[in-house]
Amino acid sequence: xxLLQIFSYIxxxxxxxxxxxxxxxxxxxxxxxxxxxxxxxxxxxxxxGIPYAQPSRRFVPAQSLNERFSEVRQALNYSVGPxxxxxGQGLPVLVWIHGGAYVMGSSDNIRYNGSFNVQRxxxxxxxVLQPMASLSGTNPEKAGLLNLGLKDQRLALHWINENIAAxxxxxxxxxxxxxxxxxxxxxQHMLAFGGRNDHLFRSVISESGYWAPLMASNxxxxxxxxxxxxxxxxxxxxxxxxxxxxLSTFNASVARVGSGxxxxxxxxxxxxxxxxxxxxxxxxxxxxxxxxxxxxxxYAFTSAAxxxxxxxxxxxxxxxxVPIGTGDGILSTGFQDKRSAAFFGDAVMVGPRRAFAQxxxxxxxxxxxxxxxxxxxxxxxxxxxxxxxxxxxxNDRNNNxxxxxNQPLGPRVIDAELALLMSSMWISFTHDQxxxxxxVAGAPVWPSYGPSGEQHIVxxxxxxxxFVENDNFREAGIAFINQKTAEVAKAL
Ligand SMILES: *[C@@H]1O[C@H](CO)[C@@H](O)[C@H](O)[C@H]1NC(C)=O
Ligand SMILES: *[C@@H]1O[C@H](CO)[C@@H](O)[C@H](O)[C@H]1NC(C)=O
Ligand SMILES: *[C@@H]1O[C@H](CO)[C@@H](O)[C@H](O)[C@H]1NC(C)=O
Ligand SMILES: *[C@@H]1O[C@H](CO)[C@@H](O)[C@H](O)[C@H]1NC(C)=O
Ligand SMILES: *[C@@H]1O[C@H](CO)[C@@H](O)[C@H](O)[C@H]1NC(C)=O
Ligand SMILES: *[C@@H]1O[C@H](CO)[C@@H](O)[C@H](O)[C@H]1NC(C)=O
Ligand SMILES: *[C@@H]1O[C@H](CO)[C@@H](O)[C@H](O)[C@H]1NC(C)=O
Ligand SMILES: *[C@@H]1O[C@H](CO)[C@@H](O)[C@H](O)[C@H]1NC(C)=O
Numbered sequence: 001x002x003l004l005q006i007f008s009y010i011x012x013x014x015x016x017x018x019x020x021x022x023x024x025x026x027x028x029x030x031x032x033x034x035x036x037x038x039x040x041x042x043x044x045x046x047x048x049g050i051p052y053a054q055p056s057r058r059f060v061p062a063q064s065l066n067e068r069f070s071e072v073r074q075a076l077n078y079s080v081g082p083x084x085x086x087x088g089q090g091l092p093v094l095v096w097i098h099g100g101a102y103v104m105g106s107s108d109n110i111r112y113n114g115s116f117n118v119q120r121x122x123x124x125x126x127x128v129l130q131p132m133a134s135l136s137g138t139n140p141e142k143a144g145l146l147n148l149g150l151k152d153q154r155l156a157l158h159w160i161n162e163n164i165a166a167x168x169x170x171x172x173x174x175x176x177x178x179x180x181x182x183x184x185x186x187x188q189h190m191l192a193f194g195g196r197n198d199h200l201f202r203s204v205i206s207e208s209g210y211w212a213p214l215m216a217s218n219x220x221x222x223x224x225x226x227x228x229x230x231x232x233x234x235x236x237x238x239x240x241x242x243x244x245x246x247l248s249t250f251n252a253s254v255a256r257v258g259s260g261x262x263x264x265x266x267x268x269x270x271x272x273x274x275x276x277x278x279x280x281x282x283x284x285x286x287x288x289x290x291x292x293x294x295x296x297x298x299y300a301f302t303s304a305a306x307x308x309x310x311x312x313x314x315x316x317x318x319x320x321x322v323p324i325g326t327g328d329g330i331l332s333t334g335f336q337d338k339r340s341a342a343f344f345g346d347a348v349m350v351g352p353r354r355a356f357a358q359x360x361x362x363x364x365x366x367x368x369x370x371x372x373x374x375x376x377x378x379x380x381x382x383x384x385x386x387x388x389x390x391x392x393x394x395n396d397r398n399n400n401x402x403x404x405x406n407q408p409l410g411p412r413v414i415d416a417e418l419a420l421l422m423s424s425m426w427i428s429f430t431h432d433q434x435x436x437x438x439x440v441a442g443a444p445v446w447p448s449y450g451p452s453g454e455q456h457i458v459x460x461x462x463x464x465x466x467f468v469e470n471d472n473f474r475e476a477g478i479a480f481i482n483q484k485t486a487e488v489a490k491a492l
Contacts, residue, residue: 099180137227183209273345323383376410414461
């Protein structure tokens with residue numbers, strides 16, 4: 001995992017057509033020429049670690065590159081030999097923004113291996129970005145240091161816009177894709193600057209993105225508290241001190257501040273709630289207490305009556321709980337934990353996904369899904385949880401030899417089939433802005449969400465396979481959560 005690295009890098013995969021059996025592909029960017037590496041197994045060129053910003057210090061806003069060099073530079077750590085990259089092929093581009101709660105994760109994680117999708121497609125270039133932590137709170141705001149991570153991503157998108165044609169990409173055909181904090185980043189790039197996209201992307205794919213931090217009605221106090229906690233854990237009193245801390249110390253301190261603490265200021269799987277729930281719920285009163293404890297950071301309920309309403313809408317009935325389809329059995333961690341998972345999953349991920357689909361479908365073609373396949377060797381009590389779809393979307397055929405939570409695909413036939421379907425639909429969307437040119441025999445037609453019906457696709461590999469359903473599960477509960485969010489948002 002990489003946290004707040006000082007340099008900002010980008011990695012690109014180019015196409016077999018460029019490789020021409022060469023072992024040293026080169027590319028001429030605006031600033032100068034880089035040499036990458038040739039991947040013979042895939043017949044692909046790979047450029048890893050190209051800087052897209054000037055070297056800078058921690059918590060200093062990234063600056064665009066401004067140099068010209070005449071020597072051929074190595075795309076860092078990936079140099080082997082000369083080559084033939086052809087600019088001007090006009091290929092669609094898919095930009096991946098990884099997740100990790102805005103504080104962890106890395107582009108070189110093997111789970112984000114783009115080779116399989118580039119091979120499958122008449123392929124898009126795949127690019128990997130690094131979202132970075134941002135500061136929040138009144139003091140960082142005064143210093144102009146809010147949302148640095150998102151600004152850093154935006155700078156990388158500008159670099160892509162200026163340089164992707166040299167790799168054979170078409171800067172007017174960029175799709176940005178992300179998961180979790182990456183999926184949220186995708187939403188935030190759509191909404192940033194009043195919805196301006198600066199011609200940086202034409203379509204987006206958000207997997208398990210959320211916007212919970214926007215909901216806090218007492219944001220200033222919440223963000224001040226995070227800032228103060230960071231200072232107290234690091235024994236710092238100002239930004240200069242934070243900048244001077246060794247990376248390992250800073251990293252360890254951030255981990256103690258807590259997940260979600262570095263969210264920006266401002267589609268979901270079936271069982272997202274198993275990641276976002278609070279466990280150990282045995283009585284109604286336990287549930288009320290945790291709902292109140294997370295009020296105003298994860299969602300906003302204005303009164304005790306709202307919370308009672310939630311208890312009605314999310315009854316103590318394990319068969320209606322999450323993981324879904326697990327019947328009357330309970331989780332070993334608490335009698336009412338499936339109820340807790342249903343509510344928290346809806347509040348943090350599933351409800352925002354539905355609200356976004358409903359709003360976006362009014363103005364643009366929108367495709368929504370519910371991922372319902374527990375990955376290989378995943379336990380019953382997490383089910384088709386957060387992040388579970390990533391191996392399928394990347395069609396990552398590096399075999400699952402590590403811990404299940406480090407999943408690439410499992411060895412089952414259903415894993416291969418579902419991965420082929422999903423990755424082909426993602427590639428089709430990147431190429432043609434519809435998932436239905438996927439060339440997979442027998443693929444269900446994925447309807448667009450919208451005026452003629454709120455339908456979405458359910459991805460699963462068992463039973464009759466993936467299918468289309470009306471997006472109306474837990475309708476009343478989700479509608480109530482979304483209505484409360486809208487009321488609070490209007491009042492901000
Ligand atoms: C270097 O590259 C950046 C990013 O593409 C570009 O904005 C800048 O103009 C380039 N500078 C020079 C001197 O070529
Ligand atoms: C390149 O490799 C060296 C040595 O393994 C490592 O220290 C460095 O972080 C790597 N750089 C990048 C950009 O991956
Ligand atoms: C992806 O994984 C395959 C198989 O392990 C490997 O050959 C290939 O180089 C990887 N691609 C990248 C971009 O790392
Ligand atoms: C946040 O902190 C600043 C200064 O540290 C203070 O002026 C402001 O009142 C605080 N805001 C809230 C809502 O606590
Ligand atoms: C902050 O000070 C406390 C008490 O002296 C110490 O235990 C802790 O390790 C310090 N934290 C850092 C990040 O230096
Ligand atoms: C940062 O901390 C995480 C655990 O919170 C750890 O996995 C990672 O390796 C650390 N990274 C660095 C650069 O120290
Ligand atoms: C939730 O938090 C908001 C903002 O702090 C507060 O106004 C509201 O009363 C809280 N709701 C409940 C039910 O306590
Ligand atoms: C994974 O295992 C299958 C079946 O044994 C094999 O065909 C495939 O090449 C393996 N994948 C990698 C990346 O080694």
